[in-house]
Structures are given as structure tokens and as C-alpha cells.
Amino acid sequence: MKRAGKLSKKRAQKAGEPPGYLSYSDVKKKEKVKSSYIDYDKDNYTEKEIENIAESFKFKETDTTTWINIEGLSDIDIITKLSSEYDIHPLVQEDIFHAHQRPKIEEYENFLYIVANMLKYNEVKEEIESEQISLVLGDGFVITFQEKPGDVFDPIRQRLKNKNGKIRNMKADYLAYALIDVLVDNYFIILEKISDRIDDIEELVKDPSEEILHSLYDLKNEMIFLRRSVWPLREVVNKLQKDDNEFMGQTVKIYLRDVYDHTIQVIETVETLRDVLGSMLDIYMSSISNKMNEVMKVLTIIATIFIPLTFIAGIYGMNFEYMPELSLTNGYFIVLIVMLIIALYMIYFFKKKKWL
Amino acid sequence: MKRAGKLSKKRAQKAGEPPGYLSYSDVKKKEKVKSSYIDYDKDNYTEKEIENIAESFKFKETDTTTWINIEGLSDIDIITKLSSEYDIHPLVQEDIFHAHQRPKIEEYENFLYIVANMLKYNEVKEEIESEQISLVLGDGFVITFQEKPGDVFDPIRQRLKNKNGKIRNMKADYLAYALIDVLVDNYFIILEKISDRIDDIEELVKDPSEEILHSLYDLKNEMIFLRRSVWPLREVVNKLQKDDNEFMGQTVKIYLRDVYDHTIQVIETVETLRDVLGSMLDIYMSSISNKMNEVMKVLTIIATIFIPLTFIAGIYGMNFEYMPELSLTNGYFIVLIVMLIIALYMIYFFKKKKWL
Amino acid sequence: MKRAGKLSKKRAQKAGEPPGYLSYSDVKKKEKVKSSYIDYDKDNYTEKEIENIAESFKFKETDTTTWINIEGLSDIDIITKLSSEYDIHPLVQEDIFHAHQRPKIEEYENFLYIVANMLKYNEVKEEIESEQISLVLGDGFVITFQEKPGDVFDPIRQRLKNKNGKIRNMKADYLAYALIDVLVDNYFIILEKISDRIDDIEELVKDPSEEILHSLYDLKNEMIFLRRSVWPLREVVNKLQKDDNEFMGQTVKIYLRDVYDHTIQVIETVETLRDVLGSMLDIYMSSISNKMNEVMKVLTIIATIFIPLTFIAGIYGMNFEYMPELSLTNGYFIVLIVMLIIALYMIYFFKKKKWL
Amino acid sequence: MKRAGKLSKKRAQKAGEPPGYLSYSDVKKKEKVKSSYIDYDKDNYTEKEIENIAESFKFKETDTTTWINIEGLSDIDIITKLSSEYDIHPLVQEDIFHAHQRPKIEEYENFLYIVANMLKYNEVKEEIESEQISLVLGDGFVITFQEKPGDVFDPIRQRLKNKNGKIRNMKADYLAYALIDVLVDNYFIILEKISDRIDDIEELVKDPSEEILHSLYDLKNEMIFLRRSVWPLREVVNKLQKDDNEFMGQTVKIYLRDVYDHTIQVIETVETLRDVLGSMLDIYMSSISNKMNEVMKVLTIIATIFIPLTFIAGIYGMNFEYMPELSLTNGYFIVLIVMLIIALYMIYFFKKKKWL
């Protein structure tokens, strides 16, 4: 997994720099940044990929709702221009730019700033991929910043195109709610994948092997990192729903209560799965002990039966000149019978001890 | 058990859909939905199985209390019609429809919405079955939605038929209380079953085996899932009892305090049983170690006594031409005596170490 | 111990019954119920065993303090008559009747209702016995209900007889305090018994055996159940001391602060003993591992020394026609010396590894 | 250690006695009680060992500060006389008398009552000794009660003698602060001793032995008991510093904030040491497993190489009349070479498995 190393890198590189400082050194290579806007109201709908970020500024003063979506953080120009147009605080710019923030919500005079994690399950690598989403909600606009191209917002785009959809009748706050809602719903998809893997392992855990141990370990760590994402998100949604602010309308808050319930459900599921994984590790350890016990019993039974018999055979294999038993006609058979009796007694002993 | 996989499926399928959206795709096959109503006041009592849901609407404006009970969620029509008649919020409709919500209470302008889990012990499969109950309590009516036919409410139905019963003299809030009370009381039945199984295993745990381990594991997971049901239920009952709302009268709140005590008792019992199961797993592990220790001792005793003796026998089994001891008349007996002394010393050594 | 099964039985049988319902089916057999009253003020003292419960009603209107004590719950008549005379709420009657409530305090208009557990140490069975005490404190009277005859209140009875005792100068609230105080003080006696048993085991735990393991397990479970009794009791005493109510005077509250300190001390002692037991289980497990390690070392030393030597002896026990060493005059002695060297090297090896 | 048994004895003996009751039966034998007083203000200083407790009463009405120190609790007279002179509540007298209270603070009308534990490290027995200190702080006087002669207050006595010391310029509240401060500072000495012992063991834990296990166990239990002392003490100091009361002046409260910081530091150190001890126990267990693994490998290597070889030797030691290999001229050497090859292969196998 090698996740631990990712926890703090970005921040560590910035130690000592002034707040709000965006340096080009942060940008490894200037990847293509994909930006687009969707502008809509009840009757109109415009969607366009943006070449020059200034194109999107024309909607600022209109009554329509504008959603500007930036996929990729390597173009500082775009962030700077957007920020100066929409008057975004330097600390927020810094947070947008330096991913790996924890989910949080900050209220500024002219906008709400929300950070959350977008989780996607990479089917090929069988891994959870996490990406920071920064959402700026102002009066009449929502701006989203993503780390990489590709997101989970397509259902929202579909619903926006539908002229009769509820979302077209609502303002920017409802759009922000819808985006957060779909983020949280994706957590359920991730949890379903993990639950399925846990169910798969549950079948196998009675027959312990190194691979299962490592699967358990990977799952446990994934839960640790998932937990890290969802706990603060709950606080974010709670604040959105509870605190008075001018950006979230009362009607949308009822819907946010629903999202809040979902974040709690996600957290409880994460905790439950952690508990289940804990139980599985316990049973795994117990199974190993059981197996070893069984191995030991086989060894002990075989050794305990045959070592004494071999000793007896060894006795009569000695080459002393005078060993009276050797010349007895039935000596050989008597010894064989004695051996048989010893063996039977041992088997009886093991039966009594319930080792057989 | 394969319970982990059930935790988040329903919700995962809905990711990206608008709130309050009921899709037919959720309905696997249109099972027969059984609905009925009971309408009563002090003097009158009507009970009827409903063919057409509209039959039940006639009681809406009367002073009587009406209990509409829907068993099965596959008929969207019923839910939609009921909702429009009783003015139920789309988010509530969605929650009713998509089971696996966590227990919660939500207050709307014209009704209280309560979600809880109904637990039944399936004697055949030896499993706890869980089903979501949605309860809508309004002025003069209670509507309950169940996932599947069959419930634990028969004692309430009996009490309703009894003209002198307290329940006939009370309003819809008392009916809601009675339904929740019987749900919580059923948790005690489940806990009793589990306690009995724990007591059964306690007898066996001193003699550890794979089956006991898996029983312990199953019980532990059942406690994890039970816990998940009861913790939020406590909050629900607490809110019902504490919060001011127009649907719960002051007289009924005294009874709810009693239900609240019971939910706490359920939670404490669950926690206690978890602790007991934890202790049992500890003793199980220790017992395995004890057994292995015993096995090892037997092996060590046998091997340690006979391996040196076999070596001595091996010495005198060598075919060297010149081995002076071989030609001694008493050589054989001397060796046997030496062997005996060694064996006795070993036994003394083991006694001293308390291995025998 | 088989305690788990007792946790929820009573309540489970009642599922679905109306609140406040006392059924004869709860009564297994009509045991003799022993009731008595003590009526006192500064100057007068009357103590009497009651034949007919109505005898005790005459004190209701007097200024004296009356303590009615009912030992045994099998006579519903007594409870019903007392309840109607003293106007006790049906829910309280139900709680008195159905033992295994958790400790709680409930305030009603005309009385305080307190539930606590009376613990007694049964010296014969070496077991803690628990019994529910229901205490009804009203204006000028205290009514106590016990599950079985026999209690820990004799010191109170002695103090009541003493004309100059403080208790004779005080009202019913002080009597209630004194009863609760003696209940809590008895917890210390139980804890002392358990501490003594823990100290006994501490001596033995270095030499692990199955019996010690089971003693540890029993003690651990006893702590689990004890904890269940004392945590809610603390809340009860705290409420008694803090909440404003007309039944507890200000002077008595200072004494209750003392009882509250004692409940906290009981809880801390229980938690401390749990921690100590946890440490003991750890040391027990480590001791088993240590022992097994020792056993393994003995086996390994013996086997590692003698198996190679036996192999060498086996070599020269082969019957090949041409084995040049066999005809050497000193062959036998050379082999013996080689064996000795190997054995000494092995012993040196084990010394270096600190196995010897 | 046998500490568990001491936790609740005193209290258990008192069950059922009236509150505030001091009985001679509590006093095992009438040891000599050492009492002394120090009376001082800016200009005067008197120190005297007391023969008759009444000597100290003369300072009651003066403006000076008086510190009366009683070492030993066996003389009930002294406590009673002091109590009646200074009007000390019976419950406080009882608490002073019956040691093993948990640290607490209680405010009465005319004084503050503080209970704390004085810890001393007995270098001879290598044990922490704990003793209850009761401190009564009133207007112009401090009375301290100790269980046994000998305390940690000598530095305070030195500072009191110094005419220019701050303490001489302050009132009784500063004296109380100074006494508590020195008590808390002594906890650091205890923690230093324990830390040193932990560091000593850390060196040894890689080479596990029974003694280390028992040292770990003793240290763990000492931490459990230390924790029990310091947690409530923190609350005591916090209340002293925060609550409004007439006995603690505002100037002294700044100093108490410092003591409060120290109690928190003690608690955090205790918790840290507990965590470290937990880690050490983990590593100890792992080391045992590692050692056993190593032992097993040696056994397995030796057994696995020689058992098959011994079997081959056994084959050619059989006495069948017709065994063609025996008469081969090079038979013996061929067999030896085969044995060598098998042994080398085994060694190669173990190298590959990294057991060698």
C-alpha cells in the first residue's frame, strides 16, 4: 500500500513559506488543465469547455447559476485569475493548490469554502483512489477544483440538462448540495466493494494463509484511511446544515439533513467493518493456533508410539555375546506382541486425551 | 454470515439520483403487498384488509385513530398515493422505500417520521432477521411500513380489540408508543436467545475446537450488528421523550421514559455480552495454549526418556570387531540397569519440573 | 457462572403486554411473603411483623416516619393494596414486580422511586448474589420491596432502636439515605472478597494451570456484572443529591454527597480490579509461553545432542561386508571420542545461546 | 504486590455504621501520635511540638497563620478536640479517620477540606508507599492530618523559617498551596524512579525471562494505582483554582494554575509510561515467540537432516540373509556418499527457506 508516506509530503515541502504562497515549484510538470462551465436557470442551459478562463466571468453578474469546474491544479494562472475575479482569500488559494487537506468548511465574507475527498474505486489496481475536491460556493456560482481529470459528477450533469428537473429550479446552494450528496453516495460504493472483499475473505479465513493475512492487513489499513476521510466530512456537513450563513437556504438544509444522515451511516459502516475485521484477525490467529495444535498432535502421536518401540528394537539389535532372550524360540514373537501392546496402550491413551 | 455485504448495497445503487426519487428498478419483482387498517376510538373498532389503498382515506377527517399497516414495499403506487393523501415529504418516501436506513426520528410540519429495526429470531436458520419499520405518526393516524409480511405487533392488535384496554382510550401517540415498546421488548427476546447460546458455549469453551471458535465469531458479529441497531434507537426514543413536539402528548411521554430505560438496558446487555464474549475468546486462546503445552510435554517426556536410551542401544549395536563390553558376561544386564537409571532420573527431573 | 442467560429473561417474557400489567403467571409459586413495618419518631418506636398489609396504613396520616419492608414479590395483593393506598403509578408497580431493572431513580408527583441492587456474598457457593431493591420514598414513609427474604439492613434496625441515635431525630429522607448508604457500603464488602481472591490468585499465576485460568475468567465476568450494577447507581445517587425535589432535604444532601463519593470509589475500585485482572491474564499468557519455551528447549537440547550420535552409531551398525573402520583395533574408542566431542560442542552451542 | 486487597478493607469494616462515627475498634494499637504547630506572620515565627492539643488553640483568634500538623491517627481525642474547637463537620472527621479516601475537595461553611495522597518511594523495599493527607484550610489556619510519622514537607518548614521568604508574607491559603505543590512535586520523584526502572528493563526485554515479566507486571500495577491517585487530584486542584471560595485568594490562584499544570503533566507522564509499558509487553511477547521460533528451527534442522540418514543406516543394519548391496565392495562408501548428498540437499533447502 505504501500509503503512510503520502500523508504529509506536500505540507512538509512548504515549511517556512509565507501563507497563501503559490510557487511554480509545486507543479511537477504543466499537465493540461481541463476547465468547463455550466450556466443555467429554469429556462436556459449553456455548457462549454473553457479555453480561456476569462470566458466564464461574463456570467458573474447575471441571475443564472454558474458552475465552473477545474480539473487539474497545474495551471496557477487559472487559479489566480479566478481568485481575483471572485475575490478568493489567499489562504483558500493555497489550500486549493496544496492537496491533502483534511475535509473542512470555512466561511468567508463572500463565499463558503468546502474541502472534501472524492473516492473512486480503481477496478484495475483494486485500490481506492482519493482526490481532493475544493468547492467554493458564492452567490450565484459554484466553483469546483479537482486534482485530476475524471470525476463522479456525471449524474449531476445529466440532471442539469433535464429542463424539468428540480435542480434547474433551484439556486447554487442546491447545486452544491447535489455535488456533496453524490460524493457521499460514492462512499457507499467504496464500502460495498470493501464489504464484498471482506465477505470473500470470511470464507477463507478458517484456512489461514499468508495471502489472507495480507488481505486483512490491507483492508484494515484502508479502513484507517477511509475513517480519516469521513470523520471530518461529517463535521463539515453538520456545520453546513446547522450554522446560519447566507449561502445555504433553509429549503436546501432539509436535504442536507439527509446527507448528514448518510455521512453518519458511512461512519457507522466503517466502524462496523473495522470491528468485523478485528474479529476476523482474532479468528485468523486462533485458527493458526488450532492448526499448529493439530500438527503438534500428529507429531506427538507418531513419535510417542514409535520412539519407545524403536528403543525396544534397538535393545535386541545390540551385539552382546550373552543376551538370553535372543536364543528363545519365541523371543521374536514375544517382543512383537509386547510392542503391539505398547502401541495399543498409547492409542488408548491418546483416545482418552481426545487427541484422536 | 456474510452480513458485511448487506450494509451498504441499496444506497450504493442510488448514487447520483435526485433526492426523493423512487424507481421501479428498485423493485426486484412485484410481490404481493398486504395492507390493512384498524380504526378505533373508545367505542368503535374496525379492522379491514385493504384491497385499494384509497379505502383507508375516509378516516382521515374523523376523530378516530387510524392505524394503516403496509407489509411489503414493492408497490410504489400505494406509497405514492398514501404520501400524497397524507402529504408526506419526498425524502421520507425515499427513506421508506430504501431500507437499511439507520434508526432515526425526523420532525416535519405535519407528522413525525420514525425509522427502527424490527428483529425476529428465525428458529430454523438460527439467525437474527432484521427488517426496517418506518412509522409515520400524524394527528389521528399512524402509518407503518414493513419490508416483509409478518411482524411482532399481534399483541397490540389483541389489546386494541379489548374495549376496556387503556389503548382504546388513548390517541395515536399512545399507539405509536405501544408499537415502539413492543419492538424494543422483542430485542430482549433476541438477547435471551443469544445469552442462551453464550451459556451453552461457556460449558464447551474449556475444550477448544474449531466449531466453538466459529460460534464465538458468529456471536461476536451478531453483537456488532445488534449494537448498530440499538445505539441509534436509544437516541430516537430519547428525542421522542425529551423534545417538544405536538404529536407526543405529555401523558405518553411518561411511558416513553420507560421505553427509554429499556433501550438503555438493551444497550448495556449488548455491551455486557460483548465483554463476556471477549473474555470467552481470551479463555479460548489460553485453553489452546494450555492444550498445546500439554501435548508438547508428552512429546518431550517420551522423546527425552527414549532418545538417549536408543542411542545407548545403538552404541552396542555397532559392529566393531573390538568392543570389550560385548564380551562381558553381565554386559547386557549392566547396560539395561544403566538405561533404567537414566530413565528414572529423567522421570525424577520431570517430576521436579512439575511436568508429570 | 451461567449469568448471561439471566440478563434478559424476565423482560423477554413480557413482550407485548400493556404497561403496568401484573400477571400471576410471573409468580412461579406463591412463596410466603414476609412484611414488617417500623414506625418511629424522636420518642416512640413500634416494630411489627405484618399479617395483613392494611395494618400499616394507620400510620399514613401521622407525623411519624414509617418504614414498610416487603420481602418477596409473589403476593400481588400486597403490592396492589399498598400501591392504591399510597397512590403508586402502575409503571412503578410493574418495575417493582419485574426484577432485573437497572438501577434508576424516577420522580413522581407524590413520591420518589429508586431501584438499586443489593449484593450479598454467599460464602457457601463462593458467589455474589444480587437482588433488586425497590425503594419508594414519600412524605413520612419509606417502602422497600425485596425479591427474597434476608437483607443487609440489620445495622439500620439496630440504630433505629437507639433512642438517642441521629436517625431517630430525622425524617424519612434520612432513613432512605441510611438504607442506600448501607447498600453501597456492602459493595465494599463484596470488593474486599474479590480483592482477596485476586491476591490469592496473584501468588499462583506464575505457575499457570487450567484452574487459575477459570478463576480469572470467573472473576473477570463478576467484574463485568458488578460494573453493570454500580455505574447506573452512581447516576442515581448523583441525581438524588443534585436535583431539586421535595423529598430530599438539604441536610440529608450533605450526607448523600458522601454516599456519592463512595459510589465513585466503588466504581474506581471495580475499574482498577479489572485492570489488574487484565494484567494478570497477560502475565498468565506470557507464563504459558515461557513454560512452553522451556519445554521446547529441553526437547531440543536432548534431541539435538542424541540424534546425530544415534546416527553415527547407526552407521557402524550397518552390516556391509567391507567397512574398514570396523576392523581397526581402536575404532570403537575413536568413535566414542568423536561422539563425546560432538556432544560437548552441542552443549557449548546451547550455553552460547543461553539455553542452558 | 498484594495491593488489590488494600483497596477496600477499611470501608468494608464500617458497613452499616452511622455517618461520622469514630470507633476505637478502628485503632489497632494506640501508637504515639506526633503533633506540632508552627505559627508565623511576617515578623514572628514559633514552632513547637505539642504535648496537649489545647496548646495550639491560643492562636485561633490571632492574626497570624497557624499550621497544626498531626502525624498519626490513633488518638481519637486529638481529632475530637481539634474538631470541636475548629467546628469540623462529623463527616470530615470520619474521612480523616478512615484513610483510603480518594482525593477530593469539599467546601464547608467555615473551612475547605482537601484529601490527597502523599507518595514516598521506599528505597529499601523498592516500593511506592502511599499515605492519606487530610488538609483543613480555614481563615488563618491550616490543619494537616497524616497517617504515619514522616512526611515530605521539610522544605516548606525550611522556607517558613526564612524571614524574607515569600511564604512568610502570605496567608494560610499560600501555605496550603505550598503544601499541595510539594505533594505534587513528589509525584515527579516517584515517576522518575519508575522511569528509571522502565529504562533498565528496556535494555533487558530483548532477552525475555520470567523476572522481567514480573517486573513488567509490578510496574504495570504500580501505574494502575498511581493513576488512581492522580486523576482525582487533578480535579481537586482544578476546583481549588476555578471555584469561587473565600479561602483561596486571587493571588494564590495564579500559583495554583501552575500546580494544575503539574498535575496534568503527572497524568500525561503516567499515561505515557503506561503506553510504553504496553509496548514493552508486546515486544516481550514477540521476543518469546521469536526465541521459540529459533529453538524450533534448530530442532527441525537437526531432526530433518539426521532422521532420514539414521533410517538409511537402519536399512543396512537389517539382518536379512539376502541383501545384495551389503556384499558390494564399495557399498559402504556409496551409502556414505548418498547420505552426504541428502544432508547437503537438506542444508540447501534450509538456506533457501532462510532458516540458516
Add this chain to the structure above:
Amino acid sequence: MKRAGKLSKKRAQKAGEPPGYLSYSDVKKKEKVKSSYIDYDKDNYTEKEIENIAESFKFKETDTTTWINIEGLSDIDIITKLSSEYDIHPLVQEDIFHAHQRPKIEEYENFLYIVANMLKYNEVKEEIESEQISLVLGDGFVITFQEKPGDVFDPIRQRLKNKNGKIRNMKADYLAYALIDVLVDNYFIILEKISDRIDDIEELVKDPSEEILHSLYDLKNEMIFLRRSVWPLREVVNKLQKDDNEFMGQTVKIYLRDVYDHTIQVIETVETLRDVLGSMLDIYMSSISNKMNEVMKVLTIIATIFIPLTFIAGIYGMNFEYMPELSLTNGYFIVLIVMLIIALYMIYFFKKKKWL
């Protein structure tokens, strides 16, 4: 590591001394103390190494911001003079002087006193080094006291030299913020180092060895000590940001919110790494058990196959005069075939048990 012993030494030596007492005995040897000041406002910038501490007092009354930095605590004179000039409370002087305080913030009339830990990673010793920073923030000045020369503040010094930097336009509160910010940012560097070491070990943990165990143990303890530093720091930053005080301006508080977020992120990372280390220890233990299981299987397979065969060979190595099988022509071959069959059966048996 031997960290435990450092936890409480300094404090222990001070037991019984008056508060605010600075003794020369605390100073082991009078190391050179390096002090310097930086005085700046928008237009001017002076930086100077100080010979005589009084040099820095001239800026006290100017409008500029002065940062006095003392590296080394061995010169009591400097601390005393500074304190009297800037009117620093004796308790603060004592805390500056006696390092190993826990991070805290204290408000005095004329300044804020902040204690934090400066962590540096010593690349040579591969160890975290911790040093106490005391920061006194007053009106127009910041004084920092470090235990040893060398710090992490160079980026701040650079930014101060830059005339256009934001820091030059701000007051002392912003300087204090910047210093704390860089301290917290350095925690991320430490966490990155630790994360890298954890990732390195993760690769190796599947192949358990003593060294890995000790690395795990060291890392675990480092987390314990790191945790001890960051938890109280969070409270310090929170108080700085939340509490009203005259030393922190409203503009700077927005930046402190950012630092607060970082402290929370540090704490969560520490907790996450602790969880990961816990998982690794679990997997380490399981891996050891797995390995031992494998070793046992090899031993058991070899022993179980060859011990019975050796016994058979032993039988026919006996020297009885009359053993009919020995004279059979094919006796030898029959026995060999029987042995082969037994061996094959054993192998089949092990295959069935999945040991091969």
C-alpha cells in the same frame, strides 16, 4: 531510546523549592549563550548579535517590532535582566528556565506566554530531537527562548529581510504567528521521515526478524512521545485563535485558524500512524506464528514419515536367533516395498491435510 527517564527529571529535582526560583545548580556548565535581535518595521530592518542584553532594550519604546532570540538557557543573568525590563512574572521565568514543560499558553497582564516544542530530525542519529521554545508576545516585541543553539526559524529571517514581504507590514502578533506556523510545519517534516521509515518496514514485515521488531517498538514509542507534544499544542493554538486577548489582532486570527487546521492534521496523522503501526505489529505476530507453523510442518512431515520406517528397519536389525522373515529370499525387497507404501500413504495423508 531511553526516553522514559527524561520525562520527569528536571521537575523532580525542584521538589520543595519556592515558585519562581532560578538556581545556578540547574546550570550544569555555563555554555555560551547566543542572543540576537531583529528590529523592523515597514521601512527599516536591523539585525544584530547581542553581546550585552541591555543593547536590545532601546527598542522597547519605539513603534517598531522587536524580536529578541535567546539560544541557550545557561546564563541566568540574561533571563533576569530581560524579565525585569519586560516585567515577566517569576512563574514564567521558572518555566522558561526549567524545560520539559508541556505546551501551554498563559495570559498575563502585559504579555502572552506560549510554550511549544521544536522538533528537529537528527539525520545522523536517526532520532527526533525535541527542544522547548518559550515565546513571550507583548506589545511590539516577541522574545523567544531556546534550549540549544540552532533552530528552524531561518525561513522567517529570510522573509523579514524582504522589504515587500507581508510580514514587514504586520505587527508582533503576525511574527508570533509566523514562528508558530513554522514550528508546526516542521512537525510535518518529522511525520514524513517517520512515514518513510514505516513504509520501509512494511516491505520487510512479512519476513519477521528481531530488528524489525525493535524498529516497530522504537517507532511506536516515538509516536507516543510525539503525541504528547502535539495534543496540548492543539489546545494552545485553539486558545490563541479563539480567546479574546489584546495581543492577537483579528487579521492574524484568520491565519491562526489555518495553523489550527494543521495541528489537527498533525494529530490525525499521528493517530493514523499509530493505528498503522498497531496493524503492523499484529501482522508481525501473525507472521511469526505462520513461520513457526511452517517449521513445525516440515519437522512433523519428516519425523512422521521416517520414524515408523526406522522402527521397521530396527525390527529386522534385531539379533533374535529365530526370525523367519530374515531367511526369505525376497524378505529384504518385501520390507522395502512395505516401507515405500507407508511413506506414500503418509505423503497422501499430508496432501489431504494440505500440509504439502
